[in-house]
Amino acid sequence: MAGISKILDNNKKWVSSRNAEDPEFFQRLANGQQPKYLFIGCSDSRVPASGITGTGPGEMFVHRNIANLVVHSDMNLLSVLQYAVEVLGVQDIMVCGHYGCGGVAAAAANKQYGLIDNWLVNIRDVIRLHETEYLRISDDTERMRRLVELNVIEQVRNLAKTNIIQNAMRSDKPPRLHGLVYDIADGVLKDLNVDGGGVIKDMEHIYATEAAHKDDEASSYEGPQGDPADLPGEPAAEPAKAKKTAKAS
Amino acid sequence: MAGISKILDNNKKWVSSRNAEDPEFFQRLANGQQPKYLFIGCSDSRVPASGITGTGPGEMFVHRNIANLVVHSDMNLLSVLQYAVEVLGVQDIMVCGHYGCGGVAAAAANKQYGLIDNWLVNIRDVIRLHETEYLRISDDTERMRRLVELNVIEQVRNLAKTNIIQNAMRSDKPPRLHGLVYDIADGVLKDLNVDGGGVIKDMEHIYATEAAHKDDEASSYEGPQGDPADLPGEPAAEPAKAKKTAKAS
Amino acid sequence: MAGISKILDNNKKWVSSRNAEDPEFFQRLANGQQPKYLFIGCSDSRVPASGITGTGPGEMFVHRNIANLVVHSDMNLLSVLQYAVEVLGVQDIMVCGHYGCGGVAAAAANKQYGLIDNWLVNIRDVIRLHETEYLRISDDTERMRRLVELNVIEQVRNLAKTNIIQNAMRSDKPPRLHGLVYDIADGVLKDLNVDGGGVIKDMEHIYATEAAHKDDEASSYEGPQGDPADLPGEPAAEPAKAKKTAKAS
Amino acid sequence: MAGISKILDNNKKWVSSRNAEDPEFFQRLANGQQPKYLFIGCSDSRVPASGITGTGPGEMFVHRNIANLVVHSDMNLLSVLQYAVEVLGVQDIMVCGHYGCGGVAAAAANKQYGLIDNWLVNIRDVIRLHETEYLRISDDTERMRRLVELNVIEQVRNLAKTNIIQNAMRSDKPPRLHGLVYDIADGVLKDLNVDGGGVIKDMEHIYATEAAHKDDEASSYEGPQGDPADLPGEPAAEPAKAKKTAKAS
Numbered sequence: 001m002a003g004i005s006k007i008l009d010n011n012k013k014w015v016s017s018r019n020a021e022d023p024e025f026f027q028r029l030a031n032g033q034q035p036k037y038l039f040i041g042c043s044d045s046r047v048p049a050s051g052i053t054g055t056g057p058g059e060m061f062v063h064r065n066i067a068n069l070v071v072h073s074d075m076n077l078l079s080v081l082q083y084a085v086e087v088l089g090v091q092d093i094m095v096c097g098h099y100g101c102g103g104v105a106a107a108a109a110n111k112q113y114g115l116i117d118n119w120l121v122n123i124r125d126v127i128r129l130h131e132t133e134y135l136r137i138s139d140d141t142e143r144m145r146r147l148v149e150l151n152v153i154e155q156v157r158n159l160a161k162t163n164i165i166q167n168a169m170r171s172d173k174p175p176r177l178h179g180l181v182y183d184i185a186d187g188v189l190k191d192l193n194v195d196g197g198g199v200i201k202d203m204e205h206i207y208a209t210e211a212a213h214k215d216d217e218a219s220s221y222e223g224p225q226g227d228p229a230d231l232p233g234e235p236a237a238e239p240a241k242a243k244k245t246a247k248a249s
Numbered sequence: 250m251a252g253i254s255k256i257l258d259n260n261k262k263w264v265s266s267r268n269a270e271d272p273e274f275f276q277r278l279a280n281g282q283q284p285k286y287l288f289i290g291c292s293d294s295r296v297p298a299s300g301i302t303g304t305g306p307g308e309m310f311v312h313r314n315i316a317n318l319v320v321h322s323d324m325n326l327l328s329v330l331q332y333a334v335e336v337l338g339v340q341d342i343m344v345c346g347h348y349g350c351g352g353v354a355a356a357a358a359n360k361q362y363g364l365i366d367n368w369l370v371n372i373r374d375v376i377r378l379h380e381t382e383y384l385r386i387s388d389d390t391e392r393m394r395r396l397v398e399l400n401v402i403e404q405v406r407n408l409a410k411t412n413i414i415q416n417a418m419r420s421d422k423p424p425r426l427h428g429l430v431y432d433i434a435d436g437v438l439k440d441l442n443v444d445g446g447g448v449i450k451d452m453e454h455i456y457a458t459e460a461a462h463k464d465d466e467a468s469s470y471e472g473p474q475g476d477p478a479d480l481p482g483e484p485a486a487e488p489a490k491a492k493k494t495a496k497a498s
Numbered sequence: 499m500a501g502i503s504k505i506l507d508n509n510k511k512w513v514s515s516r517n518a519e520d521p522e523f524f525q526r527l528a529n530g531q532q533p534k535y536l537f538i539g540c541s542d543s544r545v546p547a548s549g550i551t552g553t554g555p556g557e558m559f560v561h562r563n564i565a566n567l568v569v570h571s572d573m574n575l576l577s578v579l580q581y582a583v584e585v586l587g588v589q590d591i592m593v594c595g596h597y598g599c600g601g602v603a604a605a606a607a608n609k610q611y612g613l614i615d616n617w618l619v620n621i622r623d624v625i626r627l628h629e630t631e632y633l634r635i636s637d638d639t640e641r642m643r644r645l646v647e648l649n650v651i652e653q654v655r656n657l658a659k660t661n662i663i664q665n666a667m668r669s670d671k672p673p674r675l676h677g678l679v680y681d682i683a684d685g686v687l688k689d690l691n692v693d694g695g696g697v698i699k700d701m702e703h704i705y706a707t708e709a710a711h712k713d714d715e716a717s718s719y720e721g722p723q724g725d726p727a728d729l730p731g732e733p734a735a736e737p738a739k740a741k742k743t744a745k746a747s
Numbered sequence: 748m749a750g751i752s753k754i755l756d757n758n759k760k761w762v763s764s765r766n767a768e769d770p771e772f773f774q775r776l777a778n779g780q781q782p783k784y785l786f787i788g789c790s791d792s793r794v795p796a797s798g799i800t801g802t803g804p805g806e807m808f809v810h811r812n813i814a815n816l817v818v819h820s821d822m823n824l825l826s827v828l829q830y831a832v833e834v835l836g837v838q839d840i841m842v843c844g845h846y847g848c849g850g851v852a853a854a855a856a857n858k859q860y861g862l863i864d865n866w867l868v869n870i871r872d873v874i875r876l877h878e879t880e881y882l883r884i885s886d887d888t889e890r891m892r893r894l895v896e897l898n899v900i901e902q903v904r905n906l907a908k909t910n911i912i913q914n915a916m917r918s919d920k921p922p923r924l925h926g927l928v929y930d931i932a933d934g935v936l937k938d939l940n941v942d943g944g945g946v947i948k949d950m951e952h953i954y955a956t957e958a959a960h961k962d963d964e965a966s967s968y969e970g971p972q973g974d975p976a977d978l979p980g981e982p983a984a985e986p987a988k989a990k991k992t993a994k995a996s
Binding site: 117162207 | 821858861868872876901905940954956957
Binding site: 265322323324325328364 | 769820821822823825826
């Protein structure tokens with residue numbers, strides 16, 4: 001048996017074993033999801049999200065793409081993130097990379113693979129940001145393992161750059177951001193401790209934004225503003241808006 | 250124990266139990282992935298990809314987003330698809346929806362949720378395409394279940410519209426496209442039999458394209474073409490290119 | 499003289515002639531922009547936005563892409579649209595196609611061009627939606643001209659599907675949506691009169707959404723909702739949310 | 748007269764004046780486009796592409812978005828780029844920013860504007876890359892003007908990171924990349940001389956890729972490769988592929 005028949009057959013066996021273990025298993029799930037976790041991981045077949053995290057159905061919202069990237073203008077991931085944070089209210093958000101990642105290896109190499117090349121440039125940008133550290137690692141395997149970690153750290157930072165996360169951080173129940181790396185060779189999930197390590201705080205002077213006030217809030221649109229002198233694009237208004245002023249002087 | 254500590258603890262238990270069952274489990278995986286399946290499913294926490302398909306680590310490449318959508322210009326999914334088909338050579342590609350999908354329900358309702366609204370418009374487009382059938386279903390639950398199925402069917406069609414799939418279909422090992430629906434209430438995976446049902450064939454007169462010839466192939470660029478009369482944008486050249494001609498006359 | 503030198507030289511001549519005509523021309527512009535128009539047109543070199551609309555600097559915000567497409571999940575265009583509507587308060591939004599469009603011709607033909615194929619699928623979707631009318635046009639040139647118009651109409655519809663436009667429509671100064679076609683052969687801009695023609699109204703039963711209430715508004719996030727029974731994904735809640743109910747029964 | 752009527756009226760006057768000047772003007776354009784330039788500029792109403800470059804209809808292919816950004820995974824811009832370079836064979840590609848850019852000012856400030864915030868993060872990334880230089884500029888206006896220039900430089904680099912440009916560079920007629928800044932206050936276009944300045948060369952050790960060989964080329968797919976040991980994702984293969992090896996040791 002192969003192809004889709006195998007999958008359908010596997011599914012029947014899984015349903016039977018689940019029902020045998022716990023006759024009310026499926027009924028409980030049908031009542032809705034209240035996941036506490038959001039998992040952003042790699043599409044790699046060797047990194048099954050629920051297995052490696054030991055989470056059961058209903059516990060973890062999941063997005064998986066090539067090399068677990070968080071791209072600023074990617075509506076696919078941003079939709080997942082907005083829904084998970086603002087509608088479902090997840091409490092822990094994990095970016096999970098893995099050693100031996102084919103996408104990371106491809107980005108570190110100089111071969112072209114087609115359309116995916118454009119996606120992988122995001123990882124080359126991580127190399128650029130950390131070039132000094134990256135190039136100093138003389139062992140090939142070690143350098144590639146470190147790139148996997150650096151990539152996870154930068155993707156957690158990319159989460160922290162979104163207005164979705166920044167606004168949620170000011171709520172009563174701010175979500176926690178985590179960077180994890182999974183080791184295919186032994187199954188262990190390592191916490192990079194990005195939150196405690198200050199990798200987000202370090203960037204706040206560049207990326208932090210304040211939510212618009214209730215009464216001039218862009219997203220609850222009530223017609224164009226009365227005073228165009230406040231608009232960006234007005235050279236006169238620029239200095240007042242430049243939050244760098246204080247630090248630079 | 251809660252938050253990330255619980256996940257890390259779960260992971261330790263999982264590693265132990267895996268090693269107890271099969272001491273060489275992880276070592277085998279470290280040698281690389283050769284997945285035969287690509288799974289495109291919903292981010293919903295109640296639809297764990299590997300569980301419901303009974304696939305183990307190494308067997309299935311996975312992408313999950315809100316409402317298992319395949320959007321033509323979504324570089325996130327297209328990168329997954331191109332890598333899975335052209336580099337990994339997966340043989341079976343599944344779009345897997347599920348009854349009780351929150352994204353589909355949100356699209357069928359008229360409330361706004363923020364940024365995700367733009368993503369969900371893709372599902373409203375499915376309603377438009379199948380409005381006659383959709384509106385004739387008087388039972389609310391039945392109508393919503395049918396929308397989940399119609400959404401899966403259209404996403405399989407969206408796969409078939411890509412040059413990635415169309416070119417792979419002409420290879421020695423053409424992949425198979427499947428539309429599946431998972432029922433949260435009983436765990437069963439249903440095959441919508443889209444391939445046999447002609448849902449792709451029906452659209453070929455509109456969407457089929459031919460790969461460029463080796464010697465004028467766009468992707469292996471060798472400088473601009475010599476003869477601008479062949480370029481699109483030349484009104485004179487349009488009639489010759491219009492593949493509709495024969496059918497229309 | 500060629501290449502960038504020619505452009506820089508052209509620019510000098512333009513500055514001189516502008517200053518000769520009106521010595522305060524540039525100074526006035528430096529005080530900020532308050533454009534009344536947003537123009538969404540094709541990248542085609544023969545369709546210069548300001549020329550064909552007779553608008554001067556400061557009057558029209560502009561986005562141009564291949565075949566003037568409005569794609570639901572395209573953050574590039576959505577950012578332009580949100581800024582133009584919510585920050586600048588533009589009053590007239592034009593989607594402007596043009597006869598002899600290379601992108602439209604390429605979509606109607608069956609050749610592959612590479613990465614752009616994925617973008618052009620959006621035009622093949624327009625063919626699918628209007629297949630009956632499209633195929634009945636026996637003359638090749640006429641059929642292609644009609645496809646250009648149908649494409650514009652569907653892109654105006656795509657604008658009307660966004661929460662940006664839907665919310666602006668409920669403001670004191672609702673913007674107007676226009677579909678235009680430019681004829682390269684005689685320079686004339688034709689108004690397709692989409693607004694009066696009901697092409698947006700016709701779709702409201704599928705696409706209309708209501709803004710979230712101030713006190714539960716997703717975009718001014720104040721933590722996850724208290725009552726998970728209201729969330730989509732809850733099968734129990736689906737029927738109440740299905741706006742189709744009334745029409746279907 | 749206002750709204751769309753004014754535009755249509757402007758258009759009639761423009762057609763008349765064009766025909767008066769040159770009765771065959773439109774007829775020549777109808778024969779097709781062979782633009783030599785691609786212009787990537789800002790949507791700002793005060794930066795009309797053809798005016799400031801002195802180019803007439805038929806000479807310049809145009810893309811305009813908020814803050815003239817080149818985003819790696821933006822199918823909108825990538826489609827424009829691929830078509831312009833591979834099909835039309837443009838020879839000079841300009842990224843054109845402008846002083847007084849509202850998008851750049853918004854990114855340097857800390858207010859939220861809604862959906863566009865995600866787009867603007869790309870500019871905050873430019874600040875991060877050039878933080879040392881940026882923060883040392885004490886004058887507010889000067890710092891903002893420099894950010895406009897740095898943003899243009901990074902967007903030119905983003906072009907150079909694409910496989911589209913890298914492959915075109917190896918063709919008989921390699922396109923030239925230019926970074927320009929337009930000054931709204933005096934109309935002058937300044938060439939940042941990015942090409943001569945080495946801003947692309949400086950990054951080649953990170954971003955350069957080689958096209959796939961004809962016989963194993965991903966884009967002319969001929970079935971999955973026979974030897975999975977060549978695939979990325981194989982830890983064993985990583986060291987051989989890491990182009991960093993030589994430099995690092």
